[in-house]
Amino acid sequence: MFKARRLQETDYDNLIEWWRYFRFPAPAREFLPENGTCGLIIHKEGIDICAGFIYFTNSKIAWIEFIVSNPEYKDKNRQEAIKILIRELGVVIKNKGYKAIYTSLKNPNLIKHFKAEGFSVGSSNTVEMIISL
Incomplete structure (x- = not known):
């Protein structure tokens, strides 16, 4: 049986290893919401399986990001x-x-899973842009 728990600060080091394995640049702790604790991890029988973060806004929309699996x-x-x-x-x-x-x-695969949960495609062929300050 899968269970969900809130991410803890101590989970970050494991998540870094997961991101490295999938060749995804791990976000710096300071870029994660609430110092990396605003999200969930799914586990089963003591094994952490996957995690994701939530960015809450001051409007009525929230953002899910940085989903990664073990x-x-x-x-x-x-x-x-x-x-x-x-x-x-x-x-x-x-x-x-x-x-x-x-x-x-x-x-x-993630796109497929989000669609299965009722999400729809908002746009395609877009470019994400970021700048460090």
């Missing part, structure tokens, strides 16, 4: 854990009174 978790139910993560992040957001969720995705 590369050592090879069970065939891994995809179900990711769907549960998306669903549970949505529950947290809805319970806080938000009316919409935004995310930006590139990975085809």
